[in-house]
Amino acid sequence: MTISVIEPHGFCAGVTAALKKALSLAATLRDNPSTSLYCLHELVHNEIVVDELKKRGFTFVESLTEVPDGATVLFSAHGVAPQIRETAKVRGIRVVDATCPFVERVHKAAREFAERGLHVVVIGHPGHIEVKGIVGEVGEAVVISNVAAAKEFCAATADAAARLGVVSQTTMNADEVAEIVAALKPSFKVETTAEVCNATKLRQDAVKAFGGDAVLVLGSASSSNTARLCECAPCRAFRAGTMDEVKSLDLSGVTHLGVTSGASTPEEFLKAAVAWLRGERT
Numbered sequence: 001m002t003i004s005v006i007e008p009h010g011f012c013a014g015v016t017a018a019l020k021k022a023l024s025l026a027a028t029l030r031d032n033p034s035t036s037l038y039c040l041h042e043l044v045h046n047e048i049v050v051d052e053l054k055k056r057g058f059t060f061v062e063s064l065t066e067v068p069d070g071a072t073v074l075f076s077a078h079g080v081a082p083q084i085r086e087t088a089k090v091r092g093i094r095v096v097d098a099t100c101p102f103v104e105r106v107h108k109a110a111r112e113f114a115e116r117g118l119h120v121v122v123i124g125h126p127g128h129i130e131v132k133g134i135v136g137e138v139g140e141a142v143v144i145s146n147v148a149a150a151k152e153f154c155a156a157t158a159d160a161a162a163r164l165g166v167v168s169q170t171t172m173n174a175d176e177v178a179e180i181v182a183a184l185k186p187s188f189k190v191e192t193t194a195e196v197c198n199a200t201k202l203r204q205d206a207v208k209a210f211g212g213d214a215v216l217v218l219g220s221a222s223s224s225n226t227a228r229l230c231e232c233a234p235c236r237a238f239r240a241g242t243m244d245e246v247k248s249l250d251l252s253g254v255t256h257l258g259v260t261s262g263a264s265t266p267e268e269f270l271k272a273a274v275a276w277l278r279g280e281r282t
């Protein structure tokens with residue numbers, strides 16, 4: 001079996017910057033071991049990264065109610081709603097914000113659409129932390145995750161004069177985002193900034209162009225961009241989040257495997273997986 005590493009893959013700029021902030025905060029524990037460090041939600045959706053940060057002293061929480069007053073909290077790369085920032089301020093919680101600038105851009109676009117009186121539509125997955133933050137930015141928004149849901153929304157919303165301001169979660173399938181926008185346009189006046197971030201697009205384009213007969217995407221099951229890379233593959237697609245999962249893959253019949261990784265997957269994992277797949281068992 002031939003193994004090719006698909007480029008680009010792995011950490012995007014937003015994840016690299018978020019991790020740098022986390023490691024710099026963790027380093028402060030050496031001088032002040034009594035400090036409590038919290039991270040609101042997984043910093044990035046990768047279990048290897050999260051486990052490493054736990055070892056370095058972070059406690060991961062799903063709500064600020066779990067964070068004591070005066071503690072330090074890191075906001076994840078996926079962004080938060082303004083109400084959460086306000087709560088932290090009122091309670092004297094020190095915030096280090098690792099929100100990716102591309103996510104901030106989506107918040108700004110949604111806010112501006114809402115301020116101009118447009119109905120905000122977020123193309124994204126309803127339970128995803130990034131989507132919750134964007135919806136929280138505007139208070140009220142419709143979340144649409146696929147073309148079928150877009151068509152249902154058009155059929156159920158009779159007001160053809162309604163003006164929609166459409167934004168997108170940054171890690172959606174780029175083609176699907178365009179299809180959803182196209183499905184909305186015949187029924188409404190649509191203004192849109194909806195597109196995935198550049199890192200997502202480049203990784204998806206590289207997978208789509210791969211010419212082998214299977215793709216292995218390394219990344220956690222909770223990672224949206226990892227799941228979308230699997231969907232983009234023009235051939236069979238496998239996903240693995242740990243070395244145990246890599247070792248248990250059934251790759252029988254595969255002659256040319258392309259290996260890539262999600263934007264939150266550490267490079268060391270990809271290197272170890274590729275070495276194992278190439279038979280370098282030490």
Ligand code: SF4
Binds near residue numbers: 013100200
């Ligand atoms: S995938 Fe895109 S939006 Fe998400 S952290 Fe990376 S660069 Fe930022």
